[in-house]
Amino acid sequence: MTYLRNAWYMAGWMDEVTVEHGLARTLLDEPVYIYRDVAGEAHALLDRCPHRFAPLSMGRRDGDVVVCAYHGLGFGGAGRCVRNPHGPVTRSLDVRSYPVAEAHRILWIWMGDPALADPMSIMDLSFLSSATEASFNNGYINGHGHYQLFVDNILDLSHTDYLHPDTLGGGAISRTRAKVMQRDDGVISIYWHVVDDVPTPLFRQFLPEKTDRVDSWTEVDWTAPGVMKLVSGAVETGGSRAGALNVENVHIFTPNTSVSTHYFFASTRNFGVDNVTLNESIRTARARIFSSEDEPMIAAQQQRMGDRDFWSLRPALLRTDEGAVKVRRRMDELIAREASELAINRNIG
Numbered sequence: 001m002t003y004l005r006n007a008w009y010m011a012g013w014m015d016e017v018t019v020e021h022g023l024a025r026t027l028l029d030e031p032v033y034i035y036r037d038v039a040g041e042a043h044a045l046l047d048r049c050p051h052r053f054a055p056l057s058m059g060r061r062d063g064d065v066v067v068c069a070y071h072g073l074g075f076g077g078a079g080r081c082v083r084n085p086h087g088p089v090t091r092s093l094d095v096r097s098y099p100v101a102e103a104h105r106i107l108w109i110w111m112g113d114p115a116l117a118d119p120m121s122i123m124d125l126s127f128l129s130s131a132t133e134a135s136f137n138n139g140y141i142n143g144h145g146h147y148q149l150f151v152d153n154i155l156d157l158s159h160t161d162y163l164h165p166d167t168l169g170g171g172a173i174s175r176t177r178a179k180v181m182q183r184d185d186g187v188i189s190i191y192w193h194v195v196d197d198v199p200t201p202l203f204r205q206f207l208p209e210k211t212d213r214v215d216s217w218t219e220v221d222w223t224a225p226g227v228m229k230l231v232s233g234a235v236e237t238g239g240s241r242a243g244a245l246n247v248e249n250v251h252i253f254t255p256n257t258s259v260s261t262h263y264f265f266a267s268t269r270n271f272g273v274d275n276v277t278l279n280e281s282i283r284t285a286r287a288r289i290f291s292s293e294d295e296p297m298i299a300a301q302q303q304r305m306g307d308r309d310f311w312s313l314r315p316a317l318l319r320t321d322e323g324a325v326k327v328r329r330r331m332d333e334l335i336a337r338e339a340s341e342l343a344i345n346r347n348i349g
């Protein structure tokens with residue numbers, strides 16, 4: 001399967017990788033081993049020894065050297081072979097390494113041309129790092145389905161009214177036409193601004209008692225390949241947004257294989273920021289909703305689609321698909337552009 005290579009993908013949460021414990025994860029069909037050296041700096045290597053293809057994640061650490069468990073080749077952070085117990089160290093023994101960056105509590109990996117990896121192009125998600133510990137909660141699901149099905153799920157939030165009617169839904173999103181905007185910097189935004197409608201069941205419990213009608217907002221900003229910021233909030237009808245209940249989330253999708261996806265999510269809020277119990281209940285509720293309602297639906301969609309291409313099945317398009325279709329077209333463009341640049345470079349080379 002063809003993936004966009006020159007992009008920052010989320011490989012994991014920063015605290016998933018410690019000096020003691022590395023992380024073996026398949027990303028874009030490639031096995032990757034991420035570990036921290038003694039100084040705590042993160043490195044990512046292809047998790048396949050160049051000798052007889054043993055996973056390096058099964059090896060052991062000797063200081064900063066990753067030692068293959070099978071015949072003892074040793075590798076440094078840039079993938080350089082630094083130890084060969086059986087003969088000379090040569091560059092043919094190097095293993096592929098990937099640029100990594102750490103920002104906003106997230107470990108990012110660049111799966112394409114290392115010369116193009118610029119951490120400044122990572123979406124600004126600094127609200128995650130500035131949140132208090134008791135107002136930050138996160139999670140991970142190993143999802144079954146193509147990553148674009150997971151991305152579609154966030155870009156068409158009318159599904160909340162049907163799939164999550166008792167929590168995230170309630171009807172207002174389906175009654176409101178989304179505003180879809182494509183910005184020059186590549187961000188595609190889908191905003192639902194709801195006027196004088198019912199709050200979602202989840203928000204209702206945080207609003208002042210007897211608040212039955214609200215103005216609310218749900219705003220999704222997407223960047224390639226599948227990084228999304230989702231802001232939602234509500235205030236009694238006619239009230240000001242300044243100081244209103246506001247929740248800032250991320251939903252980030254990284255392909256595992258062509259039919260499975262790493263689903264990372266996190267949430268912060270501007271109320272009850274020191275309330276650990278509230279934080280845990282939000283963490284639990286979100287993990288339950290995503291893993292028992294969204295993920296099974298997407299897995300079932302994928303099963304019905306089999307290995308057929310999404311567009312070849314001629315999906316019926318609804319008004320609510322506008323944002324998701326724009327994003328799919330944008331991804332197709334980026335992937336095609338990357339493939340043609342690669343072909344040009346090959347010809348020149």
Ligand code: FES
Pocket residue numbers: 049050051052053054068069070071072073
């Ligand atoms: S497979 Fe790694 S040293 Fe032989």
Ligand SMILES: [Fe+2]
Pocket residue numbers: 153159160163164294
């Ligand atoms: Fe959902």
